[in-house]
Amino acid sequence: MTGFLTIAEAASQIAAKKLSPVELTKTCLDRVKTLDSKLNSFLLVTEERAMADAKAAEARMMSGSLKGKLDGIPIGHKDIYNTAGIRTTAHSKLLENNVPTEDSVVVQKWADAGTVLMGKLATHEFAIGGPSFDLPWPPARNPWNPDHFTAGSSSGTGAAVAAGLVLGGTGSDTGGSIRGPSALCGLAGIKPTYGLCSRRGVLPLSNTLDHTGPMTWTVEDCALMLQAMAGHDPLDPGSANRPVADMTAGLGKGVKGLRIGVIRHFYEEDNPVSPATRKGIEGAIDFFRKSGAEVVDVKVSPMMDYNAAGWVILSAEAYTIHEPWFKTRFNDYGELMRDRLALAATLSASDYVQATRRRRELCLEMKAAMADLDLIITASAPGEAPKITEVPKWLMLQKPNFTMAFNVTGLPALSVCSGYGEGGLPVSLQIVGKPFQEATVFQAGHAYETAHDWRSKRPALAA
Amino acid sequence: MTKEEFGAVLDRAGLKLSDAQKTELFSVYPLLQAMVARAHPEMPREAEMSIMFNAEVK
Numbered sequence: 149m150t151g152f153l154t155i156a157e158a159a160s161q162i163a164a165k166k167l168s169p170v171e172l173t174k175t176c177l178d179r180v181k182t183l184d185s186k187l188n189s190f191l192l193v194t195e196e197r198a199m200a201d202a203k204a205a206e207a208r209m210m211s212g213s214l215k216g217k218l219d220g221i222p223i224g225h226k227d228i229y230n231t232a233g234i235r236t237t238a239h240s241k242l243l244e245n246n247v248p249t250e251d252s253v254v255v256q257k258w259a260d261a262g263t264v265l266m267g268k269l270a271t272h273e274f275a276i277g278g279p280s281f282d283l284p285w286p287p288a289r290n291p292w293n294p295d296h297f298t299a300g301s302s303s304g305t306g307a308a309v310a311a312g313l314v315l316g317g318t319g320s321d322t323g324g325s326i327r328g329p330s331a332l333c334g335l336a337g338i339k340p341t342y343g344l345c346s347r348r349g350v351l352p353l354s355n356t357l358d359h360t361g362p363m364t365w366t367v368e369d370c371a372l373m374l375q376a377m378a379g380h381d382p383l384d385p386g387s388a389n390r391p392v393a394d395m396t397a398g399l400g401k402g403v404k405g406l407r408i409g410v411i412r413h414f415y416e417e418d419n420p421v422s423p424a425t426r427k428g429i430e431g432a433i434d435f436f437r438k439s440g441a442e443v444v445d446v447k448v449s450p451m452m453d454y455n456a457a458g459w460v461i462l463s464a465e466a467y468t469i470h471e472p473w474f475k476t477r478f479n480d481y482g483e484l485m486r487d488r489l490a491l492a493a494t495l496s497a498s499d500y501v502q503a504t505r506r507r508r509e510l511c512l513e514m515k516a517a518m519a520d521l522d523l524i525i526t527a528s529a530p531g532e533a534p535k536i537t538e539v540p541k542w543l544m545l546q547k548p549n550f551t552m553a554f555n556v557t558g559l560p561a562l563s564v565c566s567g568y569g570e571g572g573l574p575v576s577l578q579i580v581g582k583p584f585q586e587a588t589v590f591q592a593g594h595a596y597e598t599a600h601d602w603r604s605k606r607p608a609l610a611a
Numbered sequence: 612m613t614k615e616e617f618g619a620v621l622d623r624a625g626l627k628l629s630d631a632q633k634t635e636l637f638s639v640y641p642l643l644q645a646m647v648a649r650a651h652p653e654m655p656r657e658a659e660m661s662i663m664f665n666a667e668v669k
Contacts, residue, residue, distance in 0.1 A: 456649035463643075475625040491636055491643050493624035494617065501662060503650040508661040545642035 152312045155369040159217035169220030173202035173264050176222040180313050186294050188286045189307035191227050193267040201264040217372050219262030224317040226302050227268040228351040229255050238351050239271045241480045252349025254360050254377045261376040266314050270304030275353045277485025279536050291607035292573045296533040299328035305363045306333035311610040316364040316373045322353045324551025326361045327563035331529035334565045334574030336370040337363040341584045342558030343388030346381035354465040357555045367593040371395040398591025404440030406522045411446050415527035418451035419548050422531030425575040428566025446517050454553035460503035467492035507556050514557045528578035532569040560586045564593045565602045
């Protein structure tokens with residue numbers, strides 16, 4: 149097998165018995181062996197497990213008993229997802245030898261769907277401390293240019309999917325950790341509605357902001373992967389007890405008749421983006437208008453208001469989770485994780501409660517802004533990936549990011565590649581939906597993506 | 612908050628930070644405080660809070 153396949157393409161070929169899951173898995177393993185010394189996207193390659201999974205999928209293919217479109221698809225899990233019998237470290241010295249006894253719910257769901265587990269993928273330490281050079285493993289690097297940052301915290305998934313080492317993988321998103329790496333690595337990545345996917349068995353960062361979700365090369369693949377991970381989990385207190393929609397229902401339907409709002413002030417005033425990012429967003433707006441959508445401008449509170457409420461809540465909740473280790477093993481954390489969260493020791497109970505009240509105001513504001521809309525468009529990152537050595541330690545306090553607003557409000561938000569910048573690295577935009585309307589988000593994202601040529605180009609290092 | 616008061620808060624939290632670590636954290640503390648101020652809504656005292664307790668445990 150040569151070239152790169154999307155999940156949808158591979159699934160179609162496997163269903164037609166034209167592609168062997170074993171050969172597909174061997175191709176991915178070969179890519180890992182060839183490329184990952186430059187990318188550091190894997191913390192652990194589970195080659196034996198991958199081959200066993202692939203052989204089982206191949207047997208189902210031959211007997212006509214495939215489980216569905218994910219059967220035989222090589223994937224990886226961010227290393228905060230518990231995997232039974234397989235080391236799960238959170239990229240931290242504190243869990244260097246941690247071997248869970250149970251799979252997280254999402255890991256189990258993807259395994260039940262027949263996926264091939266290739267291994268565990270790099271993350272920022274406990275999904276917040278990175279890019280760090282003082283941990284037991286190095287940080288993942290961007291396949292579009294390994295001197296550059298992947299963004300985080302789902303850094304390994306971003307690098308591995310972009311380079312074709314896996315066809316899809318899990319991320320988690322507390323303030324943008326799926327959409328940030330998806331943006332900088334040129335992927336499709338969705339943070340679903342809060343409560344759509346279980347977080348049970350995933351090492352937490354901030355319980356009221358944490359989301360699990362997929363990262364893939366295309367929007368269609370993202371819909372397929374989300375379908376297999378969504379659903380009510382009575383043992384996750386944040387889980388929504390409601391039926392799961394057909395995530396692919398809108399694919400191919402275009403955007404005619406959809407009403408789309410644009411939050412321009414986020415990317416023009418609150419945190420001005422690069423010319424290439426702006427060009428990509430304006431191009432998308434033009435595309436949606438010409439395709440029959442109604443596009444209007446929307447104004448909400450400054451992006452920093454959303455970031456402020458989000459960061460205070462995130463810091464307080466994360467500090468609570470890590471407090472026992474902070475008191476006993478403070479210097480076993482990497483510098484970035486340790487210092488970023490230590491500041492939270494200065495927060496008061498009132499600071500936290502007031503931030504949750506402000507969050508409610510912001511949720512109501514966004515709900516009102518979307519009342520007559522189907523979708524919102526804005527940026528998902530300021531521009532191309534910076535050099536990995538030039539990422540400011542305190543960036544989250546200095547400039548608002550484009551993603552936190554939708555963790556605070558819990559709305560589904562998809563990052564989609566919208567072209568390439570002057571440095572040849574991807575730029576992106578963000579498509580946001582109403583609660584549990586992921587199918588509409590995918591509908592618009594797929595219409596945009598398939599009308600543009602961005603998916604035909606892979607990182608030169610991988611090609 | 613003075614630097615000494617800031618250090619005392621961290622000490623009281625049980626964190627064992629060096630003076631250099633405290634100095635760095637104190638330098639960015641105003642940025643966190645600016646966020647805290649932004650995240651403080653102008654709501655009346657009696658406004659319904661966002662942290663709800665439901666006696667019917669799910």
